[in-house]
Amino acid sequence: MSQVTILDVSLRDGSHAVRHAFTEAQVRAAAKGLNAAGVRYFEVSHGDGLGGSSLQYGLSATDELKLIEAAASECTNSDVSVLLIPGIGTKQDLQNAVTAGAKMVRVATHVTEADVAAQHIQLGRELGLKTVGFLMMAHMAPVEKVVEQAKLFESYGAEVVYVTDSAGAMLPQDVTVRVEALRDALTCDIGFHAHNNLSMAMANTVAAVQAGATFIDGSMRALGAGAGNTQTEVMVSVLEKYGYATGIDLYKLLDVATDVIAPIMQQPQEITAGSLVLGHAGVYSSFLLHAQKAAQQFGVDERDILMTLGNMKAVGGQEDLIYEVAQQLQRA
Amino acid sequence: MSQVTILDVSLRDGSHAVRHAFTEAQVRAAAKGLNAAGVRYFEVSHGDGLGGSSLQYGLSATDELKLIEAAASECTNSDVSVLLIPGIGTKQDLQNAVTAGAKMVRVATHVTEADVAAQHIQLGRELGLKTVGFLMMAHMAPVEKVVEQAKLFESYGAEVVYVTDSAGAMLPQDVTVRVEALRDALTCDIGFHAHNNLSMAMANTVAAVQAGATFIDGSMRALGAGAGNTQTEVMVSVLEKYGYATGIDLYKLLDVATDVIAPIMQQPQEITAGSLVLGHAGVYSSFLLHAQKAAQQFGVDERDILMTLGNMKAVGGQEDLIYEVAQQLQRA
Numbered sequence: 178m179s180q181v182t183i184l185d186v187s188l189r190d191g192s193h194a195v196r197h198a199f200t201e202a203q204v205r206a207a208a209k210g211l212n213a214a215g216v217r218y219f220e221v222s223h224g225d226g227l228g229g230s231s232l233q234y235g236l237s238a239t240d241e242l243k244l245i246e247a248a249a250s251e252c253t254n255s256d257v258s259v260l261l262i263p264g265i266g267t268k269q270d271l272q273n274a275v276t277a278g279a280k281m282v283r284v285a286t287h288v289t290e291a292d293v294a295a296q297h298i299q300l301g302r303e304l305g306l307k308t309v310g311f312l313m314m315a316h317m318a319p320v321e322k323v324v325e326q327a328k329l330f331e332s333y334g335a336e337v338v339y340v341t342d343s344a345g346a347m348l349p350q351d352v353t354v355r356v357e358a359l360r361d362a363l364t365c366d367i368g369f370h371a372h373n374n375l376s377m378a379m380a381n382t383v384a385a386v387q388a389g390a391t392f393i394d395g396s397m398r399a400l401g402a403g404a405g406n407t408q409t410e411v412m413v414s415v416l417e418k419y420g421y422a423t424g425i426d427l428y429k430l431l432d433v434a435t436d437v438i439a440p441i442m443q444q445p446q447e448i449t450a451g452s453l454v455l456g457h458a459g460v461y462s463s464f465l466l467h468a469q470k471a472a473q474q475f476g477v478d479e480r481d482i483l484m485t486l487g488n489m490k491a492v493g494g495q496e497d498l499i500y501e502v503a504q505q506l507q508r509a
Numbered sequence: 510m511s512q513v514t515i516l517d518v519s520l521r522d523g524s525h526a527v528r529h530a531f532t533e534a535q536v537r538a539a540a541k542g543l544n545a546a547g548v549r550y551f552e553v554s555h556g557d558g559l560g561g562s563s564l565q566y567g568l569s570a571t572d573e574l575k576l577i578e579a580a581a582s583e584c585t586n587s588d589v590s591v592l593l594i595p596g597i598g599t600k601q602d603l604q605n606a607v608t609a610g611a612k613m614v615r616v617a618t619h620v621t622e623a624d625v626a627a628q629h630i631q632l633g634r635e636l637g638l639k640t641v642g643f644l645m646m647a648h649m650a651p652v653e654k655v656v657e658q659a660k661l662f663e664s665y666g667a668e669v670v671y672v673t674d675s676a677g678a679m680l681p682q683d684v685t686v687r688v689e690a691l692r693d694a695l696t697c698d699i700g701f702h703a704h705n706n707l708s709m710a711m712a713n714t715v716a717a718v719q720a721g722a723t724f725i726d727g728s729m730r731a732l733g734a735g736a737g738n739t740q741t742e743v744m745v746s747v748l749e750k751y752g753y754a755t756g757i758d759l760y761k762l763l764d765v766a767t768d769v770i771a772p773i774m775q776q777p778q779e780i781t782a783g784s785l786v787l788g789h790a791g792v793y794s795s796f797l798l799h800a801q802k803a804a805q806q807f808g809v810d811e812r813d814i815l816m817t818l819g820n821m822k823a824v825g826g827q828e829d830l831i832y833e834v835a836q837q838l839q840r841a
Contacts, residue, residue, distance in 0.1 A: 348750060349712070375750075376705075376743045380681070380712030398779060412782050413710045414789045416706075418680060428812055431782040447730060448743055450763040457746045480760055483645030 178422040180280055182392050185219040186370070186410050187438055188248065189260055190226035191400035195443050198238040203441055207397075208248035210433030212255040215425045216409075217283055218307075220258040221248045224402065226285060227259055227274055231499075234265070236405070242277045249278025256280035256307070263293045266324060268300050275304050283339070284330075285311035287492060288318040291329040293360045298333035305462025309368065310335035316334035316346045316459055317490055323355050324362045337366040337392050342381065345374025345404055346459035348350060349384035356388035365404045368392030371407045373399060376448060378407040386421055397434040398446060403455060403462045405446035454480050458487025468497050471503035481506055510754040513651075514724050517543055517551040517741050518702070519770055520580065521592055525556035527775050530570040533579045535733035535773055539729075540580035542765030544587040547757045548741075550613055550639075552590040553580045556734065558617060559591055559598035559606055566597070574609045581610025588612035588639070595625045600632050607636050609823075613733055614683055615671070617643035619824060620650040623658040628667035641700065641724075642667035647687060647790055648678045655687050656694045669698040669724050674713065677706030677736055677784070678791035680717035688720035700724030703730060703739045706788025708780060710739040711747060729766040730778060735787060735794045737778035742766045786812050790819025799828050803835035813838055 189202055211219045221225055221244050223229030223237050230237035249257045258272045259279035260266075271282055284294040290405040291310060301308035310330030315323055327338040340355045352369065359367045369385035371378035371394070382387060395412045399405030408428045413423050451465050460483055468486075472479035485502045520536055536553060543551045552574050553570050555561030562569035581589045590613035591606045592598075595758045603614055614633040616626040626642060633640035642662030647655055659670040672687045686703065701712035701717035703726070713726055727744045731737030742762045745755050783797050792815055800818075804811035817834045 252725070348747075370638055373708075374745050376711035376740055377747070379708035380715075383712075408780055410782070411785055414785060415680075415707050418789075426808070431785070431812075435782045439781075445778050445779050447779075448740055449771075450742070450767045452745055453746060453763070457750075478760070480763070 178420060180391070181386055181416055181421045181423055182217050182420040183409065183412070183423050184258060184392060184394050185216050185396060187219070187395050187409070188244070189220035189222045190224060190402055191396055192222070193444065194400050194405070197223055197230065197235045200239055201242060201243055202245045203437070205247045205251055206437045207433060208251040210409060210429065212252050212435055214429035214433060216255055216430070218258045218425065219248070220260060220283070221245050222260045225265055225298045226262040229265055236276040242273055243278055245274055245277040245470045258283055258441055260285055260311070261297055262286070263297055268297065271297065271300060272304070275306065279306065281307040281309065283309040283311045285313055285341070288312045288315045288326060290327040295333045295375050296329065298330065298335050302334040308335055309337040309339060310340055311339045311370070312332060313343045314461070314492070315340045316342055316344065316351055317492070320354050320358045324358050327359050327363055331363050331365050333363060337368050338363060339368035339370055339392070340385070340390070341370040342372055344459050344461065345372030345378065345456040347373070347381055348377060349380050352381045352384040353388045354505035356385050356390050356479060360389035366391050368394070370394040372401065372456070373404040373406065374448065374452045379411065382407045382412060383415065383419060386416065386419070395439040397430070398442060400438055400442060400446060404452040412485060434497045454483050458483045460487045460491060461493050463493065464491070464496070464499060467499045471500045474500070475503040475507040477503055477506040510752060512723070513718055513748055513753045513755055514549050515741065515744070515755050515757060516546050516590060516724060516726050517728060518726050519551070519728040519732045520576070521552035521554045521740070522556060522734055522738055523728050524554070524722055525734040526732050526737070527773060527779065529562065529567045531554055531576060532576055533571055535769070536576045537583055537767060538667045542761065546761035546765060548587055548762070549756065549816040550588050550590045551580070551593060552578045552615070554592045557597055558594040559602035563701060566568045573604055577606055577769040579609055590615055592617055592643070593629055594618070595629055597802045600629065603632060604636070604665055607638065611638065613639040613641065614698050615641040615643045615776065617645055617673070620644045620647045620655060620658060622659040626662065627665045630662065630667050634666040636679060640667055641669040641671060643673055643702070645673045645675045646824070647795070648674060648676065648683055649824070650688050652690045656690050659691050659695055663695050663697050667697060669700050670695060671700035671702055671724065672717070672722070673702040674704055675794065676791050677704030677710065677788040679713055680707070680709060681712050684713045684716040684748045687718050688722050692721035698723050700726070704728040704733065704788070705736040705738065706780060706784045709831040711743065714739045714744060715747065718748065718751070729762070729770040730774060732770055732774060732778060736780045736784040757773045786815050790815045792819045792823060793825050795825060796823070796828070796831060799831045803832045806832070807835040807839040809835055
């Protein structure tokens with residue numbers, strides 16, 4: 178039976194879904210349960226990674242270092258991962274996270290910008306961490322570009338490179354071609370991270386594993402940004418049906434999902450009209466609020482704005498474009 | 510572009526999720542929206558079909574004939590379907606539904622019991638209805654059995670035969686082999702109805718369409734029994750990405766989902782521990798409550814009871830078995 182390593186992101190991607198309001202007690206309870214259930218890694222950070230707590234990205238209710246420390250103190254089998262987006266988090270943030278007990282770092286960049294991560298990957302290795310490169314919005318780049326960028330990550334020292342479907346915009350064949358290409362081009366491990374905007378997170382996860390990915394992200398009750406992630410406890414059941422071993426005790430994981438995560442949730446992880454349109458268009462979830470404002474200002478449909486941005490392959494940082502698109506739609 | 514006919518079951522399968530409390534005003538608003546969005550058929554009945562309102566299956570807050578009438582009065586493009594489970598609904602119920610405005614009947618039986626439906630299918634045709642056979646719990650029978658039973662439906666006069674994954678227990682290959690076999694063996698149309706207990710409803714739906722199904726069920730916001738159905742508005746987006754036409758205006762459908770269905774929901778359509786275990790074990794959702802009672806009585810884990818029942822291929826009507834299994838687990 179092939180082995181798949183599960184990384185649970187409830188305490189990091191889920192941070193978005195609870196407006197960064199995790200408490201130490203909540204994180205401790207979830208960490209204790211994940212450790213007991215045999216989940217190899219789980220991630221604890223602000224939703225936008227180390228240092229994300231800010232007016233721009235949302236203030237954390239509790240210092241993330243305290244949360245990392247609480248989580249790490251519960252680990253006897255599991256290890257705590259942290260996410261680091263260069264430009265948001267710093268090398269100092271990473272050193273502090275290691276002091277707090279982190280054993281893995283995932284350095285995340287836009288799919289075409291792996292080169293900004295070289296120092297952070299190198300530092301991760303120097304600090305003795307399991308070190309991972311995380312290519313976000315991977316649906317936006319053609320396969321050759323994904324391979325090129327993944328090779329950069331590997332050359333810096335990444336031990337795993339992730340294909341990350343940040344917008345939940347991929348279909349299984351999109352996952353298959355990317356993971357297979359990395360499988361052929363790299364010697365390190367391949368990971369996959371899904372969002373459920375098109376209700377395809379689980380099918381995409383199965384496609385990734387069948388194509389050779391061995392590190393897979395999920396979150397309990399799907400707690401994560403937008404429509405949420407692949408639901409970890411469901412994935413354990415589904416992967417087992419496909420003949421893959423996760424080493425996770427399903428009943429124990431179900432208990433954490435039901436007793437610890439469900440009560441924390443501020444709203445259910447549904448596919449709303451907003452998250453569907455984001456997934457359909459394949460644009461950043463941070464565009465939604467701007468599109469709503471621009472739609473009101475110019476008297477156009479926010480969905481048309483998002484669809485247009487998707488066709489233009491707009492990326493984060495191009496928020497001004499949203500208002501230009503709205504104006505053009507008004508004229509048209 | 511191939512055409513797929515969508516049948517929305519929010520107002521029938523969704524009846525379970527709102528404890529059969531739909532009001533005339535709610536049904537009218539949803540019907541108006543579905544008709545405007547171009548959804549060809551939508552179903553209105555008690556969750557367990559015509560005549561389901563009872564202490565055993567749950568009392569309807571509003572007489573279903575009034576709901577059917579309200580829905581039908583809003584239809585200029587769409588047609589109203591009703592579900593009929595022989596033994597729960599009667600031929601008289603069907604005649605009354607037709608008087609109220611129903612234009613389609615779906616006669617539902619357990620996957621091995623199509624023969625109980627002969628008279629009802631024949632009556633549907635006599636009444637001039639679009640007439641459909643609906644094979645529930647289709648994962649429990651091998652492909653040859655599904656084909657045999659579907660042929661019975663066709664011989665009675667069914668114009669469409671559905672493969673129905675009542676427990677949300679199927680994976681895409683389970684769907685593919687069943688739909689392809691029916692495609693080869695029947696001349697009538699093939700339909701598919703999914704539940705999302707394993708987070709595979711959308712992938713299973715795509716598999717069904719690719720294998721030749723042309724009638725597909727969905728529900729807005731996934732409102733339905735257990736973990737809910739394939740989410741209709743998401744399906745419209747996904748099928749379009751796969752190159753299938755649904756004839757549905759996505760924006761109009763999103764408006765119904767957001768403005769009419771979401772406010773009606775009593776709880777979100779999440780995959781809870783209970784619905785996951787039902788899907789994993791592949792057993793009737795009505796077993797859950799009995800399993801919980803039996804677990805308490807015999808001091809065993811309800812999940813072990815359900816998994817054992819799944820392995821035994823227990824079917825509805827065998828509720829006594831649940832307590833026997835609990836007792837055996839206690840002894841073991």
